Amino acid sequence: MSRISTDLKYSFIETFNDKTNIAIFFIFPTILFLLLGNVLGGLGSQLPNNAASGMNYFDFLLPGILAIFITMTGAQMAAGTIVNYRKSGVFRKLATTPISNMEWIAARIVMWTILTLLSLAVAIFAAWLIIGIHPNINLISLLLMVAGTALFVGFGILVANFIKNEGAAFTVTMGTAFLLTLVSGTFIPVETMPWFLQYLTKISPLTYLSEGLRSSMITGNTGNAVTDLLIVAGLGILLFGVGVALFDWKED
Amino acid sequence: MTKNVIEVKSLVKKYGDFTAVDNISFSIKKGEIFAFLGPNGAGKTTTVEIMECLKSLTAGSVNILGYDIKKDEMKVKQKIGVLPQDFNAFEWLTVYENIDYFAQMYPKHLDVDSLVEMLSLEHKRDVLFKDLSGGLKQRVGIAISLVNDPEIVFLDEPSTGLDPKARRDVWDAVKKLKKQGKTVFLTTHYMDEAHYLAGRVCVLHNGHIIAEGTPEDLINRYGGGNMLIIRECDGHTRNELIKSIPDCKVEGNDILVELEEGNGMKSMSDAISIINANGLTCEELYVKKATLEDVFLNLTGDKLVEGGK
Known part of the structure; x- marks a missing residue:
């Protein structure tokens, strides 16, 4: 078994040995989706005209909710795990073995992406089964979710390079995700924002993830969705590349 | 004549203007238990972490089993076993899973259950690492340091913070390594640990080697x-x-x-x-x-106590 597949296998086992993770990754998102679906699903009259027929208000908000979930989960998992392993000395031990930090990061990016998608899949499936939401997941939206997870995992790695304790890492990743949510047009229309916040919207990666998901899942505008996918993937490569380039588990 | 498996020449490590390790040289023969003895801040861990490829050196050379650590880091890593200071493994993996994880990092590794048995961890095999006592965690650490059947084992402060029973268990595990013919490099600030385990002791103070020899030799020469x-x-x-x-x-x-x-x-x-x-x-x-404590006191005027001077 290769070092990458070993880390991948045991990172899943480690995650599921801790039963609270099952609540965090599966039960909590499912309950959230069911609650929001129930509450917002009935608000059909607030649907924009261009939304696909048969959709309710929750279906319309779903791309934004998925984008926010990906932002928070990806960044927090990466930053939290790295800060924890560095603090506890796990990295010091790993650095004495033949596994390189690149191999470890490669394994973890796969694991964090699978876990995020699995978590979303369970929540969406439960909401579809119980309250009949219309997720409209397709190949572009799936690729956007993968690219988005990689992007925000990269952000989490970047944060963990500068922040050395878990509490601070949580505050920074969650705080940033919250700010991005406000300035990405997910819940508040961009046109109603002050001009300087509208500029922030243009540089927020969450804007493109959210818009891309909306284009692919709601409006069916494949051209826009592909453009957003390329932007998210490009930003992902940039952020992930910088995060990984700065990542070192040696303590020289 | 037994060959040297570790050769350190004129080693220097600086952090800015501060010199943590100042031009030290020593060599270790195959099968020896060699101890670095000194208070916190003496430069023990810095030196051992350079040899473990965890830190870079500022000047000098370190040769492990014929490999230069600067040029052949990967080859060195495959041949050595390491129990780092304040060792920790994956909290939410069991003892078996942790040892297996690290075993799979090497192209050739020992059977995990045989290591579990060697370190008397059978009854804790399926217990999560986070639920182990300090002494058991150290034994898991020693088991992990042996997964690649290393020729040299580095143990950095293996019994610090342990109760007397756990310390004895760790010492027994180290003695087993000696019986297997492994070379053991030990760092400690416990003089009784160095005296009990080591065949040769090197006393370190402020980044310098101030004495080297068998424990008895040092006591006779400097113990007073x-x-x-x-x-x-x-x-x-x-x-x-x-x-x-x-x-x-x-x-x-x-x-x-x-x-x-x-x-x-x-x-x-x-x-x-x-x-x-x-x-x-x-x-x-x-x-x-007279003890090694007296040796240290007579050589430096300082006491070798936990937590430094």
């Missing part, structure tokens, strides 16, 4: 000799002993008589004769042997 302690003497006894033995020292109610090397029995019998002849009283008499 053995001391006869006459405990809890009353005032009259103290005065009589001070008059009769002019070279003695007084510490509280105790009288301390340095025993001359090769003539210690005579000094002891003289002291006992004085006590008997004058009807003097004391609580007890005993001979305190």
Whole structure:
């Protein structure tokens, strides 16, 4: 078994040995989706005209909710795990073995992406089964979710390079995700924002993830969705590349 | 002649203007248990972490099993086993899973269950690492350090913070390594640990090697000799002993008589004769042997205590 597949296998086992993770990754998102679906699903009259027929208000908000979930989960998992392993000395031990930090990061990016998608899949499936939401997941939206997870995992790695304790890492990743949510047009229309916040919207990666998901899942505008996918993937490569380039588990 | 498996020459490590390791050289032969002894901040962990490829060196050279650590880091990593200071593994993996994880990092590795058995961890095989006591965690760490069947095992402060029983368990595990013919590099600030385990000790102070040799050799050279302690003497006894033995020292109610090397029995019998002849009283008499603690104290004027000076 290769070092990458070993880390991948045991990172899943480690995650599921801790039963609270099952609540965090599966039960909590499912309950959230069911609650929001129930509450917002009935608000059909607030649907924009261009939304696909048969959709309710929750279906319309779903791309934004998925984008926010990906932002928070990806960044927090990466930053939290790295800060924890560095603090506890796990990295010091790993650095004495033949596994390189690149191999470890490669394994973890796969694991964090699978876990995020699995978590979303369970929540969406439960909401579809119980309250009949219309997720409209397709190949572009799936690729956007993968690219988005990689992007925000990269952000989490970047944060963990500068922040050395878990509490601070949580505050920074969650705080940033919250700010991005406000300035990405997910819940508040961009046109109603002050001009300087509208500029922030243009540089927020969450804007493109959210818009891309909306284009692919709601409006069916494949051209826009592909453009957003390329932007998210490009930003992902940039952020992930910088995060990984700065990542070192040696303590020289 | 046994070959050297570790050769360190003129090693220097600097952090900015601060020199943590200052031009030290030493070599270690195959099968030795070699201890680096010194207080916190002496440069022990910095030196060992350079040898473990965890830190870069500023100057000098380190050769492990014929490989230069700067050029052949990967080859060195495959040949050594490491128990780092404040060792921790994956909290939410079991003992078996943790050992297997690290075993899979190497192209060739030992059978995990045989390591579990060697370190007497069978009853904890399926227990999560986070639920183990400090001593058991260290034993898991030693098991992990052996997964690649290394020729050299580095143990950095393996018993720090452990209770006496757990320390003994760790010592037993280290003795087993010696029996298997492994070379063990140990860092410690416990002089009893160095004395009990090591065949050769190197005393480090402020980044310099200040003495090197077998524990007995160091004690004979720098320990200051053995001391006869006459405990809890009353005032009259103290005065009589001070008059009769002019070279003695007084510490509280105790009288301390340095025993001359090769003539210690005579000094002891003289002291006992004085006590008997004058009807003097004391609580007890005993001979305190010099230790590595005394070696360190005599060489540096500092004490080798946990937490530094």
